[in-house]
Amino acid sequence: MTYEIYDDVITIRLVQEACKMLDVSQEVVLKLFGEYFFSFCKMSGYDAMLRTLGGNLVDFIENLDALHSYLALSYQEMNAPSFRVEKMENGKMLLHYYSDRKGLYHIVPGIIEAVAKDFFDSEVTMTILNQSEEDERTGKKEHVVFLVVQRSCRPKTKGQITASRTEVELEIYRKEREETLRKMKARYANLPACPGKRSPWEIVRSIVKFGQGKIQHSFTPCYPQRLWIEEQAFCNAFPFHIVFDRELRVKQTGVNIQKFVPGLQTLDIRLDEYFSIVHPQVTFNIESIKKFINSQFVLKTRREMAPEPSQQKSLLKLRGQMLWMESLGCMVYLCSPKLRSLQELEERGLHIADIAQHDTTRDLILLNQQRLAEIELSNQLERKKEELRILSRHLEIEKKKTETLLYAMLPRHVANQLKEGKRVEAGEFNVCTILFSDVVTFTNICAACEPIQIVNMLNAMYSRFDRLTNIHDVYKVETIGDAYMVVGGVPVPTDTHAERVANFALGMRIAAREVTNPISGQPIQIRVGLHTGPVLAGVVGEKMPRYCLFGDTVNTASRMESHGVPDHIHLSPFTYRALEGKSFEISKRGEIQVKGKGLMTTYFLLHNLKISEDQIMGRPGVNLDLYEEDQQQSSRCNTGFADMKQAERDEAPPTEGQNMSSPHSAVALTDTVNGLQPDHRTDSRLCLLL
Numbered sequence: 001m002t003y004e005i006y007d008d009v010i011t012i013r014l015v016q017e018a019c020k021m022l023d024v025s026q027e028v029v030l031k032l033f034g035e036y037f038f039s040f041c042k043m044s045g046y047d048a049m050l051r052t053l054g055g056n057l058v059d060f061i062e063n064l065d066a067l068h069s070y071l072a073l074s075y076q077e078m079n080a081p082s083f084r085v086e087k088m089e090n091g092k093m094l095l096h097y098y099s100d101r102k103g104l105y106h107i108v109p110g111i112i113e114a115v116a117k118d119f120f121d122s123e124v125t126m127t128i129l130n131q132s133e134e135d136e137r138t139g140k141k142e143h144v145v146f147l148v149v150q151r152s153c154r155p156k157t158k159g160q161i162t163a164s165r166t167e168v169e170l171e172i173y174r175k176e177r178e179e180t181l182r183k184m185k186a187r188y189a190n191l192p193a194c195p196g197k198r199s200p201w202e203i204v205r206s207i208v209k210f211g212q213g214k215i216q217h218s219f220t221p222c223y224p225q226r227l228w229i230e231e232q233a234f235c236n237a238f239p240f241h242i243v244f245d246r247e248l249r250v251k252q253t254g255v256n257i258q259k260f261v262p263g264l265q266t267l268d269i270r271l272d273e274y275f276s277i278v279h280p281q282v283t284f285n286i287e288s289i290k291k292f293i294n295s296q297f298v299l300k301t302r303r304e305m306a307p308e309p310s311q312q313k314s315l316l317k318l319r320g321q322m323l324w325m326e327s328l329g330c331m332v333y334l335c336s337p338k339l340r341s342l343q344e345l346e347e348r349g350l351h352i353a354d355i356a357q358h359d360t361t362r363d364l365i366l367l368n369q370q371r372l373a374e375i376e377l378s379n380q381l382e383r384k385k386e387e388l389r390i391l392s393r394h395l396e397i398e399k400k401k402t403e404t405l406l407y408a409m410l411p412r413h414v415a416n417q418l419k420e421g422k423r424v425e426a427g428e429f430n431v432c433t434i435l436f437s438d439v440v441t442f443t444n445i446c447a448a449c450e451p452i453q454i455v456n457m458l459n460a461m462y463s464r465f466d467r468l469t470n471i472h473d474v475y476k477v478e479t480i481g482d483a484y485m486v487v488g489g490v491p492v493p494t495d496t497h498a499e500r501v502a503n504f505a506l507g508m509r510i511a512a513r514e515v516t517n518p519i520s521g522q523p524i525q526i527r528v529g530l531h532t533g534p535v536l537a538g539v540v541g542e543k544m545p546r547y548c549l550f551g552d553t554v555n556t557a558s559r560m561e562s563h564g565v566p567d568h569i570h571l572s573p574f575t576y577r578a579l580e581g582k583s584f585e586i587s588k589r590g591e592i593q594v595k596g597k598g599l600m601t602t603y604f605l606l607h608n609l610k611i612s613e614d615q616i617m618g619r620p621g622v623n624l625d626l627y628e629e630d631q632q633q634s635s636r637c638n639t640g641f642a643d644m645k646q647a648e649r650d651e652a653p654p655t656e657g658q659n660m661s662s663p664h665s666a667v668a669l670t671d672t673v674n675g676l677q678p679d680h681r682t683d684s685r686l687c688l689l690l
Helices: 007-024 025-052 057-061 064-074 107-119 157-162 167-189 200-205 231-237 255-260 284-289 344-347 361-409 412-419 442-448 452-473 497-511 552-563 573-579 613-617 633-651 666-674
Strands: 082-087 092-097 122-132 142-152 241-245 248-253 275-280 297-301 317-325 328-339 427-439 475-480 483-488 528-539 548-549 569-571 584-594 598-608
Touching: 007 025, 025 107, 057 064, 057 082, 064 082, 082 452, 082 475, 092 107, 107 122, 107 142, 231 248, 231 412, 248 255, 297 328, 317 361, 344 361, 361 412, 427 442, 452 475, 452 483, 452 497, 452 552, 483 497, 483 528, 497 528, 497 569, 497 598, 497 613, 528 552, 528 573, 548 552, 552 569, 569 573, 573 584, 573 598
Parallel strands: 528 569
Antiparallel strands: 082 092, 092 142, 122 142, 241 248, 241 328, 275 297, 297 317, 317 328, 427 483, 427 528, 475 483, 528 548, 569 598, 584 598
């Protein structure tokens, strides 16, 4: 978060973890961070501001404190370091770094080297000469002294190439230059001067530096013999200024300083009695102030010295420059109120009119008021962004829940198509195995029990059945009342559809025994019927879409269940042939009359001879890899279905009105419905079939 304040402990921890991951020292990580931080500042819009801080590296560093002071208007809690430069005779310099944030001084070489290379086209080498705690500073803890050596990276010019010659060549060049300069001086000295006008050579001499062809940048100021301003005018022109001597005794103050800090005009009052130094955090004496004479000083009034009505208000802060007047032995502090916004102006009892018209603090307050509004807007945007991120994460969680529910109702590929707004076309499946089951004497149980007991019983039973569908990878089509329908081989064709549904049926029978009949207290009994054949599958409805199966195979599977025996798994001849030779123990029931189908030879599924009960139930610690898929699935399915179809024609010729060659015949569905026995709840199942 841009305007969030983070503890330095977090920074140090990040650095330490980076050192561990990269296997480098903390010095390297912090220096690289310093290089990147300079680039980050430029990318953040401070490029032009940084470039105008100074024309050389020394000026740039000396004005860093002023930049930090400006940034503190926006980042009020910013705890910036202080910098002081000492120039040495050999062109080197000492950089003093002060900070009350320990352990971060290695960032400085990274920043300074990046600045020198980018802005001043030079290389800088920085060596730590001393590291200590500065006793005279009240808040800063760390004082590090760097030796800075700067070398130019620019390609050598003609003059620089000349400078690299031998000592003899340099001496010859120097003598020739001095002789030429002497002749030049003699020539323009003999020129007659023009009255009231400067000679051409005087003009040339004043603006051109001989031998280099560059405009001379040196400037010598001209001072008046006396100060042409009276004391009263000066105090009015600079309403916020203080003059004090070596002992900090106040000699002179501006009119508004007297207005808001009454008592300063008292003769020989000490400045440190009314003010404390906020920045730079130095001991309040002349020696310390002189040491940081190039820094911007911030003074704050002491609350106990403020007038009684003003003690409850915010304390006045002054920001400005210290200038030493050697001849008078005094220091003048030219300052302005340090304010960030119009609100602070009002809190301190000030008005715009109290600030001198030439003082840029007026414009700074108004401009910063607008900037603070932009910062607040940025904060709001960041908070909204964070809220949106959290909401997005919650939405993703809810989306997964919705998808889980959707995938429980529809096949995954069908659900994905519906999510994308696509139309799901109905598909034909050449062969699959369908299972129906119901609870024996369910009507009697409903009549004798409370509704909540029925709900609890069905929930306990269906929860176990649903778990088995995942174990054997069969698709749960529908549950209506006590009726439970699954299919194998749909919507994903598989060669082991009959085995999967058969094992699922065996598991259903075991699971049903774990559910208690609320009337008798005994385990409930179920009837199960299986049939194998072709179906048409598709999505029906828009408001609550369901994936439904259509065809005579559905009707026949329902007949196997309704004509079954309690606690038995009833198989049609087609399912029997699909399971034949697959390690299942099957007993022949014989011929029975099936409504709408005539005589059919049916079978009972008893056990799986190769798979244990634990494997069928998918209990922990057992191998669940029960099925091996056939790669030639399609051809085998088609062949198996053709054989079963022929057997169906041989055993049970179609009744009048049925067209068995068309498995999707509406006539067959109508005939099946009309032939249902009245003691089964197949009327509710019509919505599934039709």
